[in-house]
Amino acid sequence: MRALIVEDEPRIAADLERALKAAGFxxxxxxxGETAWFRGGTEDYDLIVLDLNLPRLxxxxxxxxWRAEGCESPVLILTARGAWTERVEGIDAGADxxxxxxxxxxxxxxxxxxxxxxxGGRGNATQQVGRLTVDLxxxxxxxxxxxxxxxxxxxxxxxxxxxxxxxxVAPTELLEHLYGDDESRELNAVEAIITRLRRKLGPGxxxxxxxxxxxxxxxxxxxxxxxxxxxxxx
Amino acid sequence: MRALIVEDEPRIAADLERALKAAGFxxxxxxxGETAWFRGGTEDYDLIVLDLNLPRLxxxxxxxxWRAEGCESPVLILTARGAWTERVEGIDAGADxxxxxxxxxxxxxxxxxxxxxxxGGRGNATQQVGRLTVDLxxxxxxxxxxxxxxxxxxxxxxxxxxxxxxxxVAPTELLEHLYGDDESRELNAVEAIITRLRRKLGPGxxxxxxxxxxxxxxxxxxxxxxxxxxxxxx
DNA sequence: CCCGCCCTGTCAGCCGGCTGTCAGGAAAGC
DNA sequence: GCTTTCCTGACAGCCGGCTGACAGGGCGGG
Numbered sequence: 238m239r240a241l242i243v244e245d246e247p248r249i250a251a252d253l254e255r256a257l258k259a260a261g262f263x264x265x266x267x268x269x270g271e272t273a274w275f276r277g278g279t280e281d282y283d284l285i286v287l288d289l290n291l292p293r294l295x296x297x298x299x300x301x302x303w304r305a306e307g308c309e310s311p312v313l314i315l316t317a318r319g320a321w322t323e324r325v326e327g328i329d330a331g332a333d334x335x336x337x338x339x340x341x342x343x344x345x346x347x348x349x350x351x352x353x354x355x356x357g358g359r360g361n362a363t364q365q366v367g368r369l370t371v372d373l374x375x376x377x378x379x380x381x382x383x384x385x386x387x388x389x390x391x392x393x394x395x396x397x398x399x400x401x402x403x404x405x406v407a408p409t410e411l412l413e414h415l416y417g418d419d420e421s422r423e424l425n426a427v428e429a430i431i432t433r434l435r436r437k438l439g440p441g442x443x444x445x446x447x448x449x450x451x452x453x454x455x456x457x458x459x460x461x462x463x464x465x466x467x468x469x470x471x
Numbered sequence: 472m473r474a475l476i477v478e479d480e481p482r483i484a485a486d487l488e489r490a491l492k493a494a495g496f497x498x499x500x501x502x503x504g505e506t507a508w509f510r511g512g513t514e515d516y517d518l519i520v521l522d523l524n525l526p527r528l529x530x531x532x533x534x535x536x537w538r539a540e541g542c543e544s545p546v547l548i549l550t551a552r553g554a555w556t557e558r559v560e561g562i563d564a565g566a567d568x569x570x571x572x573x574x575x576x577x578x579x580x581x582x583x584x585x586x587x588x589x590x591g592g593r594g595n596a597t598q599q600v601g602r603l604t605v606d607l608x609x610x611x612x613x614x615x616x617x618x619x620x621x622x623x624x625x626x627x628x629x630x631x632x633x634x635x636x637x638x639x640v641a642p643t644e645l646l647e648h649l650y651g652d653d654e655s656r657e658l659n660a661v662e663a664i665i666t667r668l669r670r671k672l673g674p675g676x677x678x679x680x681x682x683x684x685x686x687x688x689x690x691x692x693x694x695x696x697x698x699x700x701x702x703x704x705x
Numbered sequence: 706c707c708c709g710c711c712c713t714g715t716c717a718g719c720c721g722g723c724t725g726t727c728a729g730g731a732a733a734g735c
Numbered sequence: 736g737c738t739t740t741c742c743t744g745a746c747a748g749c750c751g752g753c754t755g756a757c758a759g760g761g762c763g764g765g
Binding site: 389390391421422423425426429430433447 | 722723726
Binding site: 642658659662663665666669670679681682 | 751752753754755
């Protein structure tokens with residue numbers, strides 16, 4: 238999960254970054270409205286945390302521009318306590334949730350996770366796809382109910398697949414959501430993680446669609462009769 | 472265990488602080504309603520002791536606001552003797568227990584401990600996880616029934632792990648619950664305590680999940696015979 | 706008031722797991 | 736059968752976590 242934090246107060250930004258990283262997010266920062274606008278408009282984030290008080294370009298304007306440009310990332314805005322108008326305006330401008338300052342970090346993490354899950358179409362914290370179970374809160378994975386130890390990066394990959402279960406995810410997209418704007422990684426890095434995951438999870442969990450990308454196997458092959466290609470479409 | 476005392480009478484506050492510290496809590500103080508609200512809304516406490524008579528913002532309002540904001544810490548309210556209505560209102564507002572003034576410190580400690588344990592999902596004063604036993608009242612620890620001498624800080628750490636047995640606890644979270652808002656400590660301090668604890672408790676008690684955090688080992692390896700099968704976690 | 710012990714945080718160095726890269730091999734599509 | 740795409744085992748660098756050593760501070764005893 239790739240997140241963008243838009244916050245000019247360095248101290249708060251650092252706290253947010255630490256908390257989100259601990260929650261398994263890949264975190265990027267923007268300190269003012271203009272860079273925020275640029276980043277959010279250019280890159281694809283699974284979550285944006287947006288403070289409204291910003292230098293150079295205020296948060297509401299940034300949000301409106303994003304939405305006008307077709308950016309659909311879930312946005313969680315941080316408002317000053319009691320600033321009613323800000324909240325209303327924020328929701329109007331396309332925010333998905335708001336959190337009044339000051340707040341506790343757990344609260345933010347909980348809402349952040351809820352937003353990400355909701356964006357995936359399902360509200361539940363434990364995602365079940367075929368034989369695989371992914372617990373987004375506890376950051377654990379299991380196959381057929383048997384827990385499997387996964388590393389942080391492996392978990393990020395598999396949870397991204399779980400949240401995008403009903404489509405094929407391109408390797409380049411995975412690259413982007415695993416490493417953000419760090420361009421130095423090669424595509425093969427994703428393949429390596431996939432291999433390691435498959436070794437841990439066993440066969441029949443992560444599927445490949447040659448030329449398109451990866452996806453989680455929807456259902457266990459119903460009969461022992463192995464018809465190699467159950468999927469009709471291509 | 473991190474506790475917040477909300478009490479404007481300095482004398483009582485000092486008594487409470489002393490007693491809770493002696494009981495192994497990490498104690499922070501708030502002298503009026505507004506700071507109490509701020510602290511409780513921002514930080515994560517394992518217990519809050521709340522006097523209802525407060526300057527600037529009365530206790531019930533503080534409690535209601537906390538609950539409205541999603542604060543779930545157990546709250547023990549102190550009421551004046553015979554103030555029936557206060558108790559009822561307190562429970563309605565989301566208090567977990569109340570104690571009429573004046574009270575004996577032992578009574579408060581007992582209830583405080585009960586609340587903390589209940590928040591951990593188990594009511595028992597002696598927590599058992601795998602080979603480890605932690606007695607929250609006597610502040611003692613034992614492995615395989617053999618008592619182990621632990622220092623106050625070590626005990627706070629291990630009891631926190633015991634009360635959060637069914638999840639991985641991040642080092643930063645331990646830092647927060649061991650030292651509160653004292654930011655001066657480094658992460659390495661936690662690692663040092665872990666090392667000392669492991670030396671005392673022996674292997675197979677405190678486990679590490681690289682990249683995630685620490686947890687108490689759930690079950691002793693059943694037989695000396697290593698079951699070579701792919702263990703889900705280690 | 707001084708002394709000494711215990712507790713505890715910091716530092717530095719070591720170790721091992723995580724992870725990216727490479728190169729060769731297998732499989733799918735034509 | 737050839738090409739393209741993907742898989743995978745091996746290897747190396749890096750970073751996170753572990754640990755022994757040291758120092759400062761608090762507390763109790765003398």
